Amino acid sequence: MRRTMGKLLAVVALAGSLAAATAGPALADPPVLPQPQDIVGVGSHTTGPLFNAFSAAYNSYLTGLGDTTSPRLYSWDSTGPSPITTKAGAPAIVRPYDVGTGLAAFNSVFPAGIDFVRADRGPQGGDPTTDVFVALAKDAVSWTATNGGHAPANLTAAQLRNIYSCTVTNWRQIEPSLANATIKPFLPTAGSGTRSFFLAAIGNPIPGPCVTTGPQENQGTDPVLNDPDVVFPYSVGHYVGQVYYGRATTTDAPGPLTVRNVNGIAPVNTTAQTINAAFAATAFGRVLYDVVRQAEWTATDAHGQALRNVFGNLGWICRNSVATVLIKTHGFLTLPLAACGSSTHS
Amino acid sequence: MSRTRARLAATSAAVVLAVTGMSGAAVADAAPAATAATGSAVVTSSTTFLKDQALNGIVVIPLPTADPAYDSTTGITTTFPVTGGSGDLPAYYGDIDLGGGLLFINLFTGKSATFKQLHFSVGNWQITGVPVGGTSPVALLDPAGDSQVSRANGVQTLTSTDLQVDPAGAQYLDTKLKTSFFKGGQSVGSLAINFTPAS
Missing domain, CATH: 3.40.190 (D-Maltodextrin-Binding Protein; domain 2)
Structure with missing residues (x-):
């Protein structure tokens, strides 16, 4: 019994x-x-x-x-x-x-x-x-941009540092073939771990006057992010959960944003539907606590x-x-x- | 009985130190560069493990440039110098290269196994070694228990209250030494690593 x-x-x-x-x-x-x-x-x-x-x-x-x-x-x-x-x-x-x-x-x-x-x-x-x-x-942080926008598929850590310090403000400064348009870098809220980790990973630039602070981290649905020139850091794991495992909600979703490469390394293994282990084994890989x-x-x-x-x-x-x-x-x-x-x- | 075991353990420890001191077995280590990574991995083998080893005829001998020391209370402490690597302990990725090697002997069967090219795989949390005559690393020891990692003033540290035999290492050693002494998860002692990456 x-x-x-x-x-x-x-x-x-x-x-x-x-x-x-x-x-x-x-x-x-x-x-x-x-x-x-x-x-x-x-x-x-x-x-x-x-x-x-x-x-x-x-x-x-x-x-x-x-x-x-x-x-x-x-x-x-x-x-x-x-x-x-x-x-x-x-x-x-x-x-x-x-x-x-x-x-x-x-x-x-x-x-x-x-x-x-x-x-x-x-x-x-x-x-x-x-x-x-x-x-x-384990997680990783990369950058996102709007699907079909002006951003390239890849940026180096140095280019991201220059974008967030506002020494690079136009896509043409990245690559002459890109659109002649002003880059709009955004950062999540001031106390965001994704924000502080991302800034550390790209060399700790002091965010310049071209940077806008405010959106909730990992929520591409914020209307201010629906712009062809936006650059916005994003948790790769959270992104994978939203895109591949049905964890998105009406507000907690990538919206128009897609995650992009850093230093030529893709953040997502789209076949395995996981964070790319090679990406996680760089300065852009982080631990969750x-x-x-x-x-x-x-x-x-x-x-x-x-x-x-x-x-x-x-x-x-x-x-x-x-x-x-x-x-x-x-x-x-x-x-x-x-x-x-x-x-x-x- | 306990006195006999203690004597066996002490004898085993003495053998380890004596053989290590006389050993001419040179293990190929990377030549340190001026800006090489520095630090050490300190493995403490508990007296309990040493007694069990001795009773089963197993002797583990650290090879140069590993530096062993014996204390009747804490057991054998072996310091493996860091020779390179780009590991990041607080971020859980990369590898730390360690100098020295490990020689395992089964006194009952006369069989032995030697490992060189020791690494601490930060991503997998394993100490691995390449068997002499082989090319593939074998996972030997895993940190366990209460583990703490830190980074301060450029120095990364890991301390683990337990260090256990990896299942793959246990299988390899049991087969090679013709024993059944080694078990996956078997407690060896403890581990302390400090690592300053090359700059």
Whole structure:
């Protein structure tokens, strides 16, 4: 009887997990108000949809095991109504819309209200040394331009640096055969990890006066980007998820943008429908993280154990096959097993 | 019994150090350039692993330019110098070239295997080596446990609380040494790498 019940629970858990892994875009924001003990995150748009899917699958996994008491995993989108109350008992806060605003909220407001931050950049100067960046998956960042527009198929890192420092402002300065038109470089929001990583990858230019800041990262549907002369950085993994795995929504989609080559290397392996491994093995490859607090990450209490159960090297994200499928079908690359859950800090 | 095991381990360690010190086995390492990459990979073999090795007649000998040292508490610590590579530890790509080599001997069967051209594959998180007489690298050891990576002042570091035998390495060694001692996932000890890329 007990064995039958165990098998039944396992089947239910597997069915729920597989359904979560193969579904299209996951629901935005937590469907219920998370409880104080739950693991709740905010931050980057790049891994927002992935964490919505993680939340659904992980909570389904626990339920399938008959576990009604372990902390559940929830993730707040980077877009949507604001302010938000992240969990019961937490104060309302302005919705964080990127890793920068996520970390600011994480490090400054009611600490128990946010347990982790989705980060699409590594630690950098100014981050508290008590913020631990736990590796989750690999991504890459390239540049995009409108399909049928004036941009070429390839730009070098040096050309991109010149475009964003505004020393190159016309396509003719790139190649005389290109259109005689003014280049319109855009950058995502100031706290975007895609923005800071991209700028670092092209040599850290100080964005010049020709650069416009503002669109949400990885959303080519913003009307300002529908222009033949736009250049806009983009998460390659997020792009792959949107284009090849049905992760796009009406707003979270490439729109008219297509991802372009850097230094002659294509960012996407269109045959395998993944990030091109050769592209990821350049300065344009990056690691995606969950940021947690050092003291909580190493604590031996139930909260510390719950964090490690989700994010640790032996945790659900690194070890569960459904999580692996979700990482791949959101367009990202998995890390070597031993590297998943490894940590770093500034 | 435990005293016997301890003596075996100590003897094994002494053999390792003695043979290493006398070894004339030269492993071809890349000549360092003026701006070459620097650093080291430090492998600590735990006393538990050393005892198990000794009981199974297995001796692992670091070959020059690897530098072994023994401590009765922590076990054998072997430092492999960095000789090159363009790895990026915090970004999880590239390779780090290591000097020295590894000689595995089964004292019970007299069989041995030697590896040279050691690398730490950052993308795969594996220490690999090319068997003498072969051309293809074999994955030997994998960092595991709690791992931390960092980059500060141009120096990249990786520390792992566990270091495990890679399944491919276990299969290769068991076959070559005619033993069943090695297992994929077998804990060896720990790993610490520091790496400063060439500039």
